[in-house]
Amino acid sequence: MDQLRIGFCSGECLTASAVADALDRVLEKHSYSSARGDGLVEALRAAIETYLRPFHHQRAVKRVVVSTQKELISVPVITIRYFESSGHQQLMYLEDRQEPVPISSKMQKLETELASEGFLRIHQGYLVNGFFVDRIGSGAVLMTGGERLPVSRSKRPALKSRCLALRREYGDILL
Structure with a gap:
């Protein structure tokens, strides 16, 4: 200790x-x-x-450095709500911004790099931060900000178990 x-x-x-x-x-x-x-x-x-x-699970705030069309930006991981696929780029939705930030990265790379930080692939076009998931329904995930995002049938069981594991790991009480 x-x-x-x-x-x-x-x-x-x-x-x-x-x-x-x-x-x-x-x-x-x-x-x-x-x-x-x-x-x-x-x-x-x-x-x-x-x-x-x-x-004991808290640690120094990790940051993600992403490339936009104009610049490189550094963002605290804990402020990223989710990513949405949009053509050849991804839209990064942040906790403190209304408008998404378009970034130049592949969804697969984001998923691989951010899995250890609690990010979960819920659909071909969405990668969400598990800490912002409020509800998991039969065909959608409700985020804490009220966004309703589609969840694929095949990903739903793993999503539920991973979200519960994240909540347990970070001290939430599960009844």
């Missing part, structure tokens, strides 16, 4: 061990040696580890 880390957008990491070590230095500086002897540092370390445990 000493290696438990929380990644922040700035790239800083917090570990229970680092906090406990800092606390130990403070206690030493202020001559609270009896507190260290009474197990205070160990108790605080355990409390910090317990607090940090739910965050």
Whole structure:
């Protein structure tokens, strides 16, 4: 548990061990040696580890660098809602933008590169971020923003199990 880390957008990491070590230095500086002897540092370390445990899946924000017709742009993976195939390009839908960003990449490459980040192929023309899936119906997926996207019959069973696994992995309660 000493290696438990929380990644922040700035790239800083917090570990229970680092906090406990800092606390130990403070206690030493202020001559609270009896507190260290009474197990205070160990108790605080355990409390910090317990607090940090739910965050163990979080990590520094990964970014995706994509090519548009005019430029290269870097986008945090967690802001990508889904990709839609549109002719010879893909449309990237982001959490904080109304209009999609047309990018020059093949859907198969996106699927391969982003599978480990929770992206799921739901249809020949759609790759979705599993964390934005609100509902899975018989013929469509409802995204958290209200978009209704088609899901192919053949992909539906795997989609359901993968979405449930993602939710479980990131601490959601499944009833």
